[in-house]
Amino acid sequence: MNRLHSVLPFLRWFPMSAAGIRADLLAGITVALILVPQSMAYAQLAGLPVVFGLYASFVPVIVASLWGSSSQLHTGPVAMLSLMSAAAVLPFATPGSPEFIQISVMLALMVGVLRLALGLFKLGAIVNLLSSPVIVGFTNAAALIIGLSQLSKIIGVPFPRSDFYLADLWGVVRQVGATHWPTLAFAVGAYVLIVLLGRIMPRLPGVLVAVVLATIVSAAIGFEQKVEVPLTQVHVPGEVAAIGAYAATAGRIDALTRQIAATNREVARLERAGGLDNITRAADIGKALRPLQHERTLLKAQNNERRIALHELRLEGVKTPAGLDFYAYGKVPAGMQGDGKAWRFARVADGTVTLSAGGAVVGAIPTGLPGFAVPELNWRVMLALLPAALVMALIGFMEATSISKAIATTTGERIDASKELVGQGLANIAGSFFGSYTVSGSFSRSAGAARTGAKTGLFAIVSALVVVLVLLFFTPYLYALPQAVLAVIVMMAVFSLIRVAPLVRAWRVDRVEALIGLVTFAATLWMAPAIANGILLGIVLTLIAYLFKRMKPRAEIVAYKADGTLGGVRAHGLAAISQTVVPVRFDGALTFASVAYFEDVVLDVIAGFPRAQAILIIGSGINSIDASGEEKVRELAKQLHDAGVELYFSGLKHQVLSTLERTGVVDECGRERFLPNKEQALQTLLARYPDSS
Incomplete structure (x- = not known):
């Protein structure tokens, strides 16, 4: 069921x-x-x-x-x-x-x-x-x-x-x-x-x-008030010319759109057919699209301006035996009676212009x-x-x-x-x-x-x-x-x-995340109407920020605070516990993305504490380790040992410690280098490496 x-x-x-x-x-x-x-x-x-x-x-x-x-x-x-x-x-x-x-x-x-x-x-x-x-x-x-x-x-x-x-x-x-x-x-x-x-x-x-x-209400008052007349019945030469230019440009835009669509279909057909000749021909045909698309963009911009200008013009209708003739509003020839309505341009097709004295409705x-x-x-x-x-x-x-x-x-x-x-x-x-x-x-x-x-x-x-x-x-x-x-x-x-x-x-x-949200907002507005690009940018920035955080997780030397707990030396303005034993908290996975940063952290400790004899990595925040991380632990432990400094770990999670055990790192470095918790580790190491200062 x-x-x-x-x-x-x-x-x-x-x-x-x-x-x-x-x-x-x-x-x-x-x-x-x-x-x-x-x-x-x-x-x-x-x-x-x-x-x-x-x-x-x-x-x-x-x-x-x-x-x-x-x-x-x-x-x-x-x-x-x-x-x-x-x-x-x-x-x-x-x-x-x-x-x-x-x-x-x-x-x-x-x-x-x-x-x-x-x-x-x-x-x-x-x-x-x-x-x-x-x-x-x-x-x-x-x-x-x-x-x-x-x-x-x-x-x-x-x-x-x-x-x-x-x-x-x-x-x-x-x-x-x-x-x-x-x-x-x-x-x-x-x-x-x-x-x-x-x-x-x-x-x-x-x-x-x-x-x-x-x-x-719209039906009762005749809100739409629309009429279609031949362009020859509009007796405003300037407007007739503008409408004609608008219609001609609109026709060219439609023709370009059809040509671009047909070209796209032909390119797709050639690409599906395969073969070097077809692919080469498809590429050549595809190059012809750019000037067509550029021309269409320019013509659209021109017609947008024409459309706005035409909308601002007003006509007045005069009843004649042939129907309605239109003149500039308020300039009906002497002896003729205008209808008093302000007619506006709506659209034109096939030499017929649609004029409106009302508002737009849903229609049929x-x-x-x-x-x-x-x-x-x-x-x-x-x-x-x-x-x-x-x-x-x-x-x-x-x-x-x-x-x-x-x-x-x-x-x-x-x-x-x-x-x-x-x-x-x-x-x-x-x-x-x-x-x-x-x-x-x-x-x-x-x-x-x-x-x-x-x-x-x-x-x-x-x-x-x-x-x-x-x-x-x-x-x-x-x-x-x-x-x-x-x-x-x-x-x-x-x-x-x-x-x-x-x-x-x-x-x-998280100010970085908030900034990405603001960038997504601004980019979506700027890229509109292609708003999908705005969120794609947001996704890319989110992934970059995520990877950056994974590459550089929080890591800091710690010391005792007044209440006896451990806190960051820089964050809390604390004095170092010792010059010979340096505890470092590392809160991130030891993977290929972060091993270089982990190594830099350890080397910075060596540079800042020249008399260091032991570096303790407080690893309770290390959730996972991969092959790159395992190799880096092995290398660092050996390099530090050769330099007279020992690398220790405390509080490693079971999955991390078991990985190091399976790969032989624990036995190679010495099981005593892996301590169960930070308190015991610090107590043991401070006794083993007393600060001679």
């Missing part, structure tokens, strides 16, 4: 009681009321149409609940991985384009395979590479990036997209004067409503109430369930995405397990990290075949499930079925939902993740 439960972990739900089923139904419906608006908001954060958030809230939710370890963990779209997905895919395609969607789905498959492999091989401990300060620094930076990336939707201005997030954010700040006030009003109203309901009526799903009311959402489709694989892009996929796999796993363990402290449920990895991996793999992008465990939804009394993973399946009903019957009713409301939902979710206190505490414990 235990073996069967390990393969089919959902069997632990049975037998179910009527009360348990009722609790799961209630929890599932409650979570779904949070899931639907959250998933749409996070899909936009991932650079995808909102319907893909709903797709990610269907199959992955069910699979993760069936094969996960925690009964209360809810899997689906989350803010952090949504941003990381967008940042990883952005260099390869335009957000919202078919190529972007295809690569996002492929990335979900990659993350799923990596998590599944980590779970099957029980490598969950790899997450220990992420130290607490690094996680906090990264999370704080990512939360700021995610939250502030929604600012453009809050104030209703374009968000420039480039390879440098801080410059993009500055581009938004520059447009504050062009704020669309009705859009801002929807955002502020949604925020106030969610906060008030959370305080006054906490049982009500404030997020869903805000979404429903905002959609109703496809009705129906996602179909089964095998993800398209681009091997060259996959190779480029691999570092980001690995970081996303680790971050998502860390989120899921930390949430599960936090909930388990109240439920008493045992969490198996490897099983959770398997569940999360299968969820992403299965989801990628049904149009899902990368998913993970959600803290807000999992906490909501636990709070409402969810008993088994059945609650998550219920929430997924509610999403199915939304996809089948309710998507047309979400057309008028203001995007500013979804932006507020994202902002409120991620800004709650920002924590300063852990870094302050880390500074008091």
